[in-house]
């Protein structure tokens with residue numbers, strides 16, 4: 001693709017080759033194309049993290065055609081910090097590139113005290129997005145998600161809030177996350193009846209967590225909704241990093257809120273070791289194979305990785321060099337997942 005940069009990019013000038021290698025998939029039956037890899041800011045963009053490292057991760061991503069950055073109101077720590085960090089980087093680096101970016105944020109988990117700062121009421125969703133826009137320093141996000149189902153708020157109310165947000169111009173598209181197949185199906189129908197199609201569903205999906213194969217992907221395909229798989233590397237377990245012990249700078253050691261040491265059982269490590277050998281035979285890292293394995297299903301629009309360094313991000317992007325699996329490789333992988 002030829003790039004025609006007419007604006008002054010300030011001190012960051014994105015690579016002129018950024019669209020040369022990345023492949024883009026249509027998100028469901030929408031008009032939106034998403035890169036096969038997207039980058040998430042759940043970790044590594046909090047107030048305790050190094051902002052320059054975060055800047056480098058985003059720059060290397062965008063320089064390789066990763067146009068989609070995923071946030072949520074409560075990413076940090078503390079809550080809101082990732083959006084604030086992104087806001088700072090956006091002002092310095094990304095403003096000239098706004099129209100090349102797909103920014104997303106979410107609300108649904110606990111964000112502020114009291115009954116209006118969590119779950120799925122119209123009150124919470126609309127107020128939370130207003131806060132997110134202020135923290136990020138943007139007029140609108142491209143995708144706004146309801147972050148998790150709310151068992152008590154009528155789905156009609158939550159979906160009407162998403163529709164309202166699009167009509168306000170504060171989001172271009174809407175998504176849902178962590179919804180089960182039947183809820184996702186109903187949410188899609190409600191949104192369609194309101195005139196705002198559901199763009200995308202964000203479920204957890206990896207070689208070690210395949211719940212979406214039990215019906216969700218079928219619903220999304222039937223409804224023409226895209227899918228973005230989160231925690232594709234099982235927060236780092238589906239890489240070679242824990243094969244030789246517990247690295248000091250790993251999420252498991254450094255953070256431990258969502259990834260605890262008791263997860264690393266000998267049985268799990270045995271699986272990882274075998275998968276790592278298969279990846280080596282394919283001439284790629286285990287992280288690359290774990291991402292490629294998800295992308296073999298065309299219903300997966302994009303795989304949403306996290307990275308704690310630009311080097312990791314580059315490694316993940318390298319998955320694009322080998323996305324094909326032979327039947328023998330798939331059979332071998334199936335023994336360990």
Ligand SMILES: NC(=O)c1ccc[n+]([C@@H]2O[C@H](COP(=O)([O-])OP(=O)(O)OC[C@H]3O[C@@H](n4cnc5c(N)ncnc54)[C@H](OP(=O)(O)O)[C@@H]3O)[C@@H](O)[C@H]2O)c1
Pocket residue numbers: 039040041042043070071147177178202229230231232233234235236237239240241249250251252287304305306307308309311312313315316
């Ligand atoms: N919708 C939801 O409910 C929800 C929930 C969770 C996440 N998400 C989204 O999904 C995104 C990704 O989630 P995640 O961070 O759990 O994804 P992940 O890709 O499974 O894990 C990312 C972690 O794996 C390690 N890693 C990444 N690439 C590596 C490589 N090439 N080699 C070795 N280690 C590597 C790093 O851990 P170290 O820090 O140990 O280096 C990195 O922080 C989030 O940022 C967020 O946007 C959404």
